[in-house]
Amino acid sequence: MGDVHIEGGPRAILTVGDVARRSGVTVSTLHFYEREGLIHSTRTAGNQRRYKREVLRRIAFIRTAQRIGISLAEIRDALGTLPAARTPTRHDWERLSAVWRDDLDRRIRQLEHLRSDLTDCIGCGCLSLGVCALQNPRDEHGREGPGPRFWED
Known part of the structure; x- marks a missing residue:
C-alpha cells in the first residue's frame, strides 16, 4: 500500500506500514513508541492508525537519541518540552543535545577508564x-x- 491521500495534500497522512517503511523501524516499534507517548496517531473509522508525515522526523529524532545512549524516558521528557508536541527542529536538537552532552561526556570517561583497566580490573x-x-x-x-x-x- 502506498501513501494515503488525505485532506491536506498527498502524503500528508501515512499508514502505519508507510511510516514503518519510510522510517526504517518495524510496525511493532511504532506501536511501542506510541504506547510510550513518543509519537501519536489518529484512528480511522475502521480503527486503523494514521500518522501525520511529520512523525518521520520525530522518529528520526528518537532513533538518533537512542543511538547515542539516551534513554527513552529522557527522550520522552525532551519531546515533552516542545510546544504542542510538535516535530523537533534543528534548533530543538541543538538545545536538547547540549543538555545531554554532560551525560555523554561522563559515559565517555567511564568507558575510557574501563578500557584502560579492562585487563586487570x-x-x-x-x-x-x-x-x-x-x-x-x-x-x-x-x-x-x-x-x-x-x-x-
Whole structure:
C-alpha cells in the first residue's frame, strides 16, 4: 500500500506500514513508541492508525537519541518540552543535545577508564574477586555488598 491521500495534500497522512517503511523501524516499534507517548496517531473509522508525515522526523529524532545512549524516558521528557508536541527542529536538537552532552561526556570517561583497566580490573566486586591490586587491595570494597563499585565516577 502506498501513501494515503488525505485532506491536506498527498502524503500528508501515512499508514502505519508507510511510516514503518519510510522510517526504517518495524510496525511493532511504532506501536511501542506510541504506547510510550513518543509519537501519536489518529484512528480511522475502521480503527486503523494514521500518522501525520511529520512523525518521520520525530522518529528520526528518537532513533538518533537512542543511538547515542539516551534513554527513552529522557527522550520522552525532551519531546515533552516542545510546544504542542510538535516535530523537533534543528534548533530543538541543538538545545536538547547540549543538555545531554554532560551525560555523554561522563559515559565517555567511564568507558575510557574501563578500557584502560579492562585487563586487570572488572569493577571490583562484580565477580567477588578476593583481591584487586588496582583499586581494591584486600577486598575492602567487597564488604559493601555485591556488584561493581567503580563503574560510576
